[in-house]
Amino acid sequence: MRVVAVDEVADLLGLTVDMTLADARARVPEVDSVPHDAAADARLLDAIAEGCDRFTPSVAVDPPNGLLLDITGCAHLWGGEAGLVSALAAHLIKAGLTLRLALGDTPDQARALARYGGDLLRAGRKIPPRNIHDARPAYAPPVDATEGAAPGLLDVTELPVHALGLGAAKTTALRRAGLVTLGDLAARPRAPIAARFGQAAVTRLARILGEEDARITPRRALPACGASCRFADPVARTDFIADALRDLAAQAAQQLAERHEGGRDFGLSLFRADGAVHRLRIETGQPSRDPARICRLFAERIETLADPLDPGFGYDMMRLDIFRTEPLAAAQAGFEEDQAPADALALLTDRLSVRLGAGRVRRFAAGDSHIPECAGFTVPVSSPVLPLTVHRTPEPGEPPLRPLHLLEPPQIVDVIAEVPDGPPRRFRWRRQTHDITAFEGPERISAEWWKRRDGAGLTRDYYRVEDSQGRRFWLFRHGLYGTEKTRPDWYLHGLFG
Amino acid sequence: MNIAESYPALAQLKGQIAALAPAAGTGQLGRVSFGLPALDARLDGGLARGAVHEVLPESAADTPSACAFALMMAARTAEAGGRILWITSEARIRREGVPYGPGLAELGVAPDQVLIATVPDELAALKAAGDTLRCPGLAAALIDMGPARRLDLTASRRLALASAQSGVTAFVLRDRSSVIASAAASRWQVAAAPSVPLPGQAPGPVTLALALVRHRGGVPPFNIVVEWTHDDRSFREPTLLRRISAPVERRQMVA
Numbered sequence: 033m034r035v036v037a038v039d040e041v042a043d044l045l046g047l048t049v050d051m052t053l054a055d056a057r058a059r060v061p062e063v064d065s066v067p068h069d070a071a072a073d074a075r076l077l078d079a080i081a082e083g084c085d086r087f088t089p090s091v092a093v094d095p096p097n098g099l100l101l102d103i104t105g106c107a108h109l110w111g112g113e114a115g116l117v118s119a120l121a122a123h124l125i126k127a128g129l130t131l132r133l134a135l136g137d138t139p140d141q142a143r144a145l146a147r148y149g150g151d152l153l154r155a156g157r158k159i160p161p162r163n164i165h166d167a168r169p170a171y172a173p174p175v176d177a178t179e180g181a182a183p184g185l186l187d188v189t190e191l192p193v194h195a196l197g198l199g200a201a202k203t204t205a206l207r208r209a210g211l212v213t214l215g216d217l218a219a220r221p222r223a224p225i226a227a228r229f230g231q232a233a234v235t236r237l238a239r240i241l242g243e244e245d246a247r248i249t250p251r252r253a254l255p256a257c258g259a260s261c262r263f264a265d266p267v268a269r270t271d272f273i274a275d276a277l278r279d280l281a282a283q284a285a286q287q288l289a290e291r292h293e294g295g296r297d298f299g300l301s302l303f304r305a306d307g308a309v310h311r312l313r314i315e316t317g318q319p320s321r322d323p324a325r326i327c328r329l330f331a332e333r334i335e336t337l338a339d340p341l342d343p344g345f346g347y348d349m350m351r352l353d354i355f356r357t358e359p360l361a362a363a364q365a366g367f368e369e370d371q372a373p374a375d376a377l378a379l380l381t382d383r384l385s386v387r388l389g390a391g392r393v394r395r396f397a398a399g400d401s402h403i404p405e406c407a408g409f410t411v412p413v414s415s416p417v418l419p420l421t422v423h424r425t426p427e428p429g430e431p432p433l434r435p436l437h438l439l440e441p442p443q444i445v446d447v448i449a450e451v452p453d454g455p456p457r458r459f460r461w462r463r464q465t466h467d468i469t470a471f472e473g474p475e476r477i478s479a480e481w482w483k484r485r486d487g488a489g490l491t492r493d494y495y496r497v498e499d500s501q502g503r504r505f506w507l508f509r510h511g512l513y514g515t516e517k518t519r520p521d522w523y524l525h526g527l528f529g
Numbered sequence: 530m531n532i533a534e535s536y537p538a539l540a541q542l543k544g545q546i547a548a549l550a551p552a553a554g555t556g557q558l559g560r561v562s563f564g565l566p567a568l569d570a571r572l573d574g575g576l577a578r579g580a581v582h583e584v585l586p587e588s589a590a591d592t593p594s595a596c597a598f599a600l601m602m603a604a605r606t607a608e609a610g611g612r613i614l615w616i617t618s619e620a621r622i623r624r625e626g627v628p629y630g631p632g633l634a635e636l637g638v639a640p641d642q643v644l645i646a647t648v649p650d651e652l653a654a655l656k657a658a659g660d661t662l663r664c665p666g667l668a669a670a671l672i673d674m675g676p677a678r679r680l681d682l683t684a685s686r687r688l689a690l691a692s693a694q695s696g697v698t699a700f701v702l703r704d705r706s707s708v709i710a711s712a713a714a715s716r717w718q719v720a721a722a723p724s725v726p727l728p729g730q731a732p733g734p735v736t737l738a739l740a741l742v743r744h745r746g747g748v749p750p751f752n753i754v755v756e757w758t759h760d761d762r763s764f765r766e767p768t769l770l771r772r773i774s775a776p777v778e779r780r781q782m783v784a
Binding site for chain 1: 590591593594596597598600601612614625626627628629630631632633634635636637640641643644645646647648649653656657660661664665666667720721722723724726727729730731732733734735736737738757758759760
């Protein structure tokens with residue numbers, strides 16, 4: 033068993049990561065050890081990443097214990113990079129975390145500074161950056177800065193070569209070659225390095241030095257647009273939150289109106305003061321940028337939460353994101369207050385979809401198939417209309433040939449027939465016997481053999497039957513007697529009105 | 530002498546109540562005819578628009594028939610266009626199966642006209658019904674309340690008021706076991722009836738045995754057996770002799 037992580041005291045006692053537990057116990061007999069739970073660590077990291085969402089929408093997890101935040105265009109909201117760093121540090125330290133922060137021009141640079149800058153500090157300058165309280169964040173100056181690195185800040189070229197993360201063998205080889213820091217490596221021509229240590233070494237070097245930029249993949253999809261607001265004091269009252277949401281919706285509507293677009297998919301993030309984040313999501317059937325409507329749908333969503341919103345000590349930030357937009361021309365509002373009927377219906381379906389769940393409000397769609405369950409089905413009401421296939425119009429004067437309700441899956445029934453391949457005479461379903469007085473069939477529907485590689489599949493013989501009470505059923509025999517099956521089963525597939 | 534005349538206070542109160550309650554179920558918004566003159570004549574032209582009508586299956590096995598009747602009437606209500614919202618429950622879908630588009634088309638109801646909302650329980654159904662009946666964008670609503678234990682007089686009154694205000698005609702399907710007082714404009718009991726067979730002993734057109742159980746307008750209860758024809762989306766009297774002249778042969782259908 034090996035040591036995976038040590039706390040501050042253990043570190044001061046000289047225990048290090050990757051030493052065996054027996055070794056650690058021999059040095060410090062009273063050491064307290066806990067089994068490593070990687071899953072719990074991952075969950076914690078995910079929760080922290082969720083909380084960091086308040087600083088930038090673009091957060092990526094760098095397992096096992098790192099986070100990468102893309103703060104492009106976000107720093108000014110916090111009064112510059114320094115302000116953002118101190119706000120982030122304060123936020124995380126409040127949650128009881130020990131951290132190392134670094135800012136870089138590229139994600140790889142920041143990552144290298146955070147992960148290996150500490151070693152450098154400890155080794156070279158004797159400042160143990162155990163905690164943010166006594167450690168300034170490592171900071172790489174912009175490449176084109178002419179005045180040079182600010183005092184106290186790290187230069188990325190001073191990082192050790194194992195910041196490249198090439199593995200033990202190659203790192204040792206680099207050190208043996210006398211290349212100790214990234215600066216040593218950067219001063220040499222790249223081609224021989226690539227030939228000796230692989231293309232990866234050169235690529236990573238370029239990324240860490242900021243010569244090449246590779247963006248992070250955020251853990252959440254980036255919104256098309258959105259609005260956010262922060263509160264001076266955490267708020268817990270729902271009416272304040274509703275007011276703030278109205279403001280946000282109005283701001284977002286403004287943005288959408290400028291783009292001539294309407295949102296289809298809205299997300300509301302409520303950031304609690306203790307780092308927890310509540311997320312609500314609504315979708316609309318048609319593009320919309322009406323703040324009142326957005327607020328109403330969110331109110332509906334909040335009302336239907338199985339687990340009500342717990343504001344705890346209050347929320348200190350809210351953000352409204354619009355994830356999906358569609359073109360929406362400006363509409364001329366009428367003088368009368370009444371909504372157009374189509375609009376009222378869209379609002380109703382949206383409300384029901386939000387309350388019952390997106391897939392619960394549906395419309396009918398026809399499929400291009402003979403198989404009954406594929407010939408007609410339902411799709412969510414917000415899905416696009418594809419009028420490629422239409423329902424068959426009934427023949428004049430004919431009784432209905434298809435049932436009003438389709439049992440999915442078909443239910444097996446006991447059938448008595450005079451001959452095995454003849455029409456049913458009597459069947460038993462749900463402990464009730466039905467005597468068949470009238471029938472029509474068989475309507476033979478074969479399996480879609482042209483879609484199957486083996487060409488197999490059982491033929492169904494459908495019978496429309498009526499029992500002595502006048503109730504009408506749709507039965508089928510699964511498999512042709514004799515040729516496909518020796519004892520075909522009977523199924524009830526639908527109920528007529 | 531009328532009581533109201535002898536007690537002016539009573540007459541005044543009655544007037545106040547009449548002013549408060551919109552004339553639900555009185556047919557001021559028009560009526561939905563059955564397309565069967567004999568039936569329409571008894572009901573003064575049909576069922577009132579902008580009102581709630583209850584449909585009860587005679588037994589649990591008649592539920593598909595009751596459902597079909599409610600759908601037929603909803604389709605007649607929405608003859609001029611407009612959507613029909615069908616609120617059904619998970620329990621119903623488990624028991625009776627899912628509503629089937631081609632089956633609706635066979636009944637003469639355009640599937641494109643119908644939206645389906647599936648609710649998890651009765652409270653959600655009642656809430657969805659309230660919202661639905663307040664939406665003027667709909668033509669008719671078909672609300673499957675199942676056992677309907679929560680649909681008491683207050684709840685049904687609320688639905689009736691919403692319906693009168695928006696003009697959406699609602700057909701509420703509820704089990705017979707739970708019937709209590711309600712503010713519905715009419716209450717129908719529906720059962721499947723043996724159809725007049727087609728030549729070759731094939732099941733004939735949809736035949737339903739209807740019974741008017743209650744009517745707010747004071748129409749006395751009656752029973753009638755009707756047939757549905759999808760050609761003109763109307764009811765007609767079942768005719769035993771309609772197809773006697775057709776050649777008698779076994780109807781074969783092979784797809």
